[in-house]
Amino acid sequence: MPLLEVRDLGVRYGSVAAVRGVSFTCDAGEIVTLVGPNGAGKTSILNAVAGALESARLTGDVRFDDVPILGDAPERIVHRGISLVPEGRRIFTTLTVGENLRLGATPHGGSAEDMVSVLERFPILAEFRRRPAGLLSGGQQQQLALARALLARPRVLLLDEPSLGLAPQVVGDLFRAIADLRDEGIGIVLVEQHARRAMKLASRCHVMGHGTFVQGLEGSDVAEVVGAYFGGDALP
């Protein structure tokens, strides 16, 4: 039984169907990527799984550990073990880095070991712990967003455009961190514009268009097929 199973998911905003009949799974220690043009419905899928779409009409079934979670409140879903790092990071800019991290630990109260482990992974955050998070650079903010999500001890991470707006060097570091998390056994659903880089990490890729999956890809030929789909020049 897969850790996360999405079956025939539909998302409607009023009369607009943003996602139609989407199904995929994500197991522990694997990366599943969703790629596609803007407006294809990738963000809506992640938000629906995380419980962040209370005003939308959701259909289908989402199961985590075989427990149905579609429509649950977001705070319940993160307590179960699914964390979302949203597009744009949405860190709390007026709070300090330390306060942002403390919030991330909300589901489990935040043990000292968890905090030490996260700060070892992202040492720059320890240095800037008392600094308002809004003063961090884009790359540092992304590290904070990831660290904050990890403090909830997720078993599945939903990452929405984590490399958006980051310098190429920082993007490399970020993808190494994502690979490390996969190797530690966390299941990751990754929505990413850097499609070729994401493909290298992924065990499966779903290509989206107009709210639905238009192609499912697995294995080593994923990058080649996606390259053909978007045009090789468009891929970093």
Next chain:
Amino acid sequence: MSDVAQHLVNAASLGSLYALLALGIAVIFGVGRILNFAHGQLITVSAYVLLVVSGLPWPLVVVLTLLTGVVLALAMERFAFRHVRRADPATTLIVGFAVAALIQEILVLSVGARSKTVDFATSTTLPVDIAGISIPRLDLVTMGVTAVLLIGLTLLLTRTTVGIQLRAASEDFGMARLLGVRSTRIVATAFAISGLLAGTAAVLLTAKSGTLAPEMGTPAVLIGFFATVIGGMGSLPGAAVGGFVLGVVTVLMQVLLPDGLLPYRESLLFTCVIAMLLFRPQGILPAATAGQRV
């Protein structure tokens, strides 16, 4: 010189009271984006409870009055606002009006529409002389209580987990929930704080005027709203600053306006608020808020 000092004290005292009123409104708007027009009725009901228990020792009177504010605020959240939390702002605004009207009518039917006098803390209206400045003791109490509440609120918001959650929810409620902050608990906490501030305002207003009436909360809540608009809607520091600015402007108008214009003081004050909305709608210290893509 002593006149200037006297006016400064008056402004600080009035500003303190206005800051309490504004904070009570801002803490709920900041977290839940709810404009609670029934905040005035929290003050009114607390004041009537004070009237009922005024024969008891004063510390007990104060505790019971504050407790009334907290319990009534929690009841408002539980039975009225929780059901419309995800509705659009216009709906929550109308619910606020409805709750305010309901409580006011219940008060009128149960205790009558006429004003009542209350014998509570009358000695605090007597002045003390400090460095040639005559200051009513109640003004000192008001400033002291506001200072203690502001310090307490600051410590709560910066040193405790629930305080950090409140600040996070004020900035981006949706993201706070995605991190596991329980929405029901955090909104109820905001209402409880608002109720505590309303109860405090009830004690100070009743001690100041010695009278109470079913409609006494309405002008108080208007002042609170104006102060939050001036300070920045949803910003707690902004609400405190807005309250003090409104207090200073009110006292300045009282002092500087010619006698012929004094009856128009409130009109001029409201004109200032409209000007603020036109030229700096985000207020003096705007709240940090985040958008959310669906």
